Amino acid sequence: MARLDASSASRAEGAPAGRRTSGGGRSAACCLECGAEYERQANREFCSNKCRKDWNNRRMKRGAELYDLYMAHRFDRANAQALGVFQAVNRMASNFRAEDAVERAGRRSWRATRTVLEERPYLRAVTTRMRMGRMGV
Template structure:
């Protein structure tokens, strides 16, 4: 007896042309639909990619400093109420997104981060030794 799965997804592209077919999606920066032969393409142009990453870099420095204080200098973080400051920064960033980006979020999903850095999901901490 041969078992047949109904509604099974094909194992891969049926033809070479199917492999090169564009993958429709919305640009993370401007929200415009775009198609790319690259399945992981997130932006419609270099301009949008650079604007998205520049915004993240600009916002990230203060978040980084506050988070590191929260994680590694608890007495100072408690005295300055760093958790509250982090939440205020995040609320301000979201308000900017709503006002300037028609509500589109300016961050990648945790799944996207883990796809790029799977070691973050490890239960044990790996310490890098000198290079």
């Protein structure tokens, strides 16, 4: 399997990140973890089980830290503001991106936003109940 970097592989026009089409119209994909190109199969985002496990382990490790800070930011707002939690979250994201630059040749370590929202339609649900509070009359 040949490895691709951001400059050597051009995405097919309109294709989501991580997907490529070869000259023959075959569908190929770029592994989210190592960047290797592999033949596309339904619901498969990685070239191997090792890549899938490495991707998920990194996300789990990073996500656990972010989860605690975000929940404090959301539900213990006064304390979180006093401790600078939101700034800490932003610092963590910057550190994660710097790690990606060194350890992953600059490939991003998060899934496309559109993909996440399409898989979880409840995240886009519209609340129909009117909230009476600051803006209510």
